Amino acid sequence: MIAETVCSAASAAGLGIAVVTAYRKRFLAAARIAAYSLVPIGLVMTGIVGWLADTAFSPVAWAGFGVLGAAWVIFAGTRAVERRRGGGATRAERRAARGGATDAVAPAASAPSLGQGTRQATGSATASRATGSAEDFSDIEAILKKHGI
Numbered sequence: 001m002i003a004e005t006v007c008s009a010a011s012a013a014g015l016g017i018a019v020v021t022a023y024r025k026r027f028l029a030a031a032r033i034a035a036y037s038l039v040p041i042g043l044v045m046t047g048i049v050g051w052l053a054d055t056a057f058s059p060v061a062w063a064g065f066g067v068l069g070a071a072w073v074i075f076a077g078t079r080a081v082e083r084r085r086g087g088g089a090t091r092a093e094r095r096a097a098r099g100g101a102t103d104a105v106a107p108a109a110s111a112p113s114l115g116q117g118t119r120q121a122t123g124s125a126t127a128s129r130a131t132g133s134a135e136d137f138s139d140i141e142a143i144l145k146k147h148g149i
Contacts, residue, residue, distance in 0.1 A: 003049045007040035014038075086148075098148050 014037020043049050055061045086094070092145035 003053045004044045007044045007049055011037050011039075011041040014040075078089075 014033060018030045020036035021033055040049075055094060
């Protein structure tokens with residue numbers, strides 16, 4: 001009952017301000033003020049104000065908002081953990097991926113990864129280039145091992 005009275009008074013005050021604004025020849029602003037002032041009385045007539053008043057003072061409604069908030073926090077937390085772990089891969093898939101990444105060799109390595117090198121270094125320029133590329137790829141290899149790739 002009090003909410004309806006307050007909304008009616010706010011609408012009446014808004015319409016009064018709209019009349020004064022229209023008297024000052026500011027018709028566009030007066031029309032806008034009148035539209036805003038009719039919103040509270042419209043909400044009272046539709047019953048939304050009564051529903052909001054019942055919800056605002058209902059402990060069950062606030063408990064429901066708390067449950068919705070807890071559900072959202074749990075959902076967001078599981079999404080964050082899933083992203084941090086690397087997606088929805090199963091434990092066996094992650095274990096297989098970690099185990100297979102230990103024997104990785106850079107594409108331009110001087111020796112193949114399956115055993116003894118079949119290519120022989122010809123000259124000191126090739127040998128220095130091979131050690132230089134191994135140094136370059138050691139940083140990359142460390143980063144890849146760190147991420148389990």
